[in-house]
Amino acid sequence: NPDAGEERLRETIADELLAARTRTGLLTESVDDVELSAQHSRLMSPLVWDLAHIGNQEELWLLRNVGGRDPMHPEIDPLYDAFQHPRAERPTLPLLPPDEARRYAAEVRGRVLDLLDGVALAGPPLLQAGFAFGLIAQHEQQHDETMLITHQLRTGEPVLTAPAPGPAPAERLPAEVLVPAGPFTMGTDTEPWALDNERPAHQVDLPGFAIDTTPVSNAAYQRFIEDGGYQEPRWWSTAGWQHCRQAELTGPLFWTRQDGVWLRRRFGRVEQVPPEEPVLHVTWYEAEAYARWAGRRLPTEAEWEKAARHDPVTGRSRRFPWGDGPPGPEHANLGQRHLQPAPVGSYPAGESPYGARQLIGDVWEWTASDFAPYPGFRAWPYREYSEVFFAGPGQPAEYKVLRGGSFAVAPVACRGTFRNWDYPIRRQIFAGFRTARDLVDGD
Numbered sequence: 001n002p003d004a005g006e007e008r009l010r011e012t013i014a015d016e017l018l019a020a021r022t023r024t025g026l027l028t029e030s031v032d033d034v035e036l037s038a039q040h041s042r043l044m045s046p047l048v049w050d051l052a053h054i055g056n057q058e059e060l061w062l063l064r065n066v067g068g069r070d071p072m073h074p075e076i077d078p079l080y081d082a083f084q085h086p087r088a089e090r091p092t093l094p095l096l097p098p099d100e101a102r103r104y105a106a107e108v109r110g111r112v113l114d115l116l117d118g119v120a121l122a123g124p125p126l127l128q129a130g131f132a133f134g135l136i137a138q139h140e141q142q143h144d145e146t147m148l149i150t151h152q153l154r155t156g157e158p159v160l161t162a163p164a165p166g167p168a169p170a171e172r173l174p175a176e177v178l179v180p181a182g183p184f185t186m187g188t189d190t191e192p193w194a195l196d197n198e199r200p201a202h203q204v205d206l207p208g209f210a211i212d213t214t215p216v217s218n219a220a221y222q223r224f225i226e227d228g229g230y231q232e233p234r235w236w237s238t239a240g241w242q243h244c245r246q247a248e249l250t251g252p253l254f255w256t257r258q259d260g261v262w263l264r265r266r267f268g269r270v271e272q273v274p275p276e277e278p279v280l281h282v283t284w285y286e287a288e289a290y291a292r293w294a295g296r297r298l299p300t301e302a303e304w305e306k307a308a309r310h311d312p313v314t315g316r317s318r319r320f321p322w323g324d325g326p327p328g329p330e331h332a333n334l335g336q337r338h339l340q341p342a343p344v345g346s347y348p349a350g351e352s353p354y355g356a357r358q359l360i361g362d363v364w365e366w367t368a369s370d371f372a373p374y375p376g377f378r379a380w381p382y383r384e385y386s387e388v389f390f391a392g393p394g395q396p397a398e399y400k401v402l403r404g405g406s407f408a409v410a411p412v413a414c415r416g417t418f419r420n421w422d423y424p425i426r427r428q429i430f431a432g433f434r435t436a437r438d439l440v441d442g443d
């Protein structure tokens with residue numbers, strides 16, 4: 001029954017929009033209006049900018065583009081266009097004050113739910129399988145992760161709480177898993193809410209490689225530090241060493257050393273660095289240096305995706321490491337259920353066919369690859385989502401790809417094909433990494 005299918009899709013959309021708004025509420029109501037309008041770091045917008053930008057993008061894509069409505073407040077559009085005003089500049093703009101920003105986002109949402117009731121979720125490409133609504137649910141959740149980063153950067157009394165993840169199962173895992181040479185399908189043509197940069201599906205033939213079973217732990221990363229990793233230019237690329245010196249890096253962001261013990265600040269609480277947790281808040285350059293110190297390298301983006309999705313028995317690529325079903329709490333640490341990654345080796349039910357764990361959730365994983373289009377890429381529905389960030393002829397490679405998603409990523413914005421990107425010097429994002437190596441005779 002096609003009507004029942006469309007009804008279910010409408011409910012899914014309403015649920016995803018509500019989940020995003022509930023989370024936005026948590027992130028914007030846990031601080032007072034002064035803090036909401038303050039800039040906690042030059043790398044981030046004031047939270048109140050994210051809030052109105054969420055409403056503005058929703059108005060633009062759903063009410064105007066899909067619904068054909070007139071702009072509600074055309075004069076505010078330029079304020080919330082990310083390309084017109086870099087983050088550092090946003091606190092100086094005449095932004096909507098907190099109450100008005102809340103009212104605006106709520107008003108847009110009310111009209112969107114009315115629109116959703118009557119619109120056909122088929123026909124024009126923007127409405128196929130409710131794509132535009134999926135785009136907006138993912139957009140809000142991505143900004144919720146951005147706002148959570150702002151919360152991590154802010155100083156002062158803690159305002160967010162969540163239970164800690166449980167311990168990893170007591171079992172000895174192999175340090176790495178082997179992925180034999182051969183082709184696999186990268187990217188997707190069938191994922192209904194996949195973004196343009198995940199498309200199209202294409203075959204990639206890879207030489208054999210080995211990849212870490214889990215992300216690199218704090219304990220392993222501390223060995224790199226204690227071995228003088230930050231004093232040894234030979235582990236670093238030229239650009240990496242230059243950045244390490246100039247930024248005076250000595251360890252992950254938010255770490256301090258006191259009486260020989262590493263401490264970290266996490267959402268306003270200072271605690272001892274947990275050795276078994278994946279390392280978090282490192283730059284791409286640090287990940288690269290660690291890998292070289294360990295006699296290894298970062299995985300390419302294609303290697304990461306093959307390790308995460310390829311099923312060697314059927315030859316097809318799964319939506320997620322564990323299969324095609326949606327992420328449950330047994331599979332992965334997603335959706336801000338916890339405010340930290342789970343210990344390495346957690347989530348055996350989320351294992352990939354090759355036996356790698358925690359590819360989805362916990363920490364974004366830096367890959368060796370520059371952010372570039374797949375063969376046959378088409379910008380959709382706007383160039384500014386991905387295309388303007390790509391490396392290519394005449395466009396220098398500025399961004400490195402991150403894969404897998406962090407504990408702060410919502411399931412709706414997470415799948416085996418999802419691609420994120422950032423500058424190699426960034427470390428306020430929830431990024432860690434795992435390492436890889438080529439296979440050699442005898443493996």
Ligand code: AVJ
Nearest residue numbers: 139142143146385419420421
């Ligand atoms: C995909 C996370 C790099 O936050 O800049 C939000 C997502 N795009 N609004 C970003 C995005 C437009 C984007 N990243």
Ligand code: FE
Nearest residue numbers: 053082139143
């Ligand atoms: Fe945005």
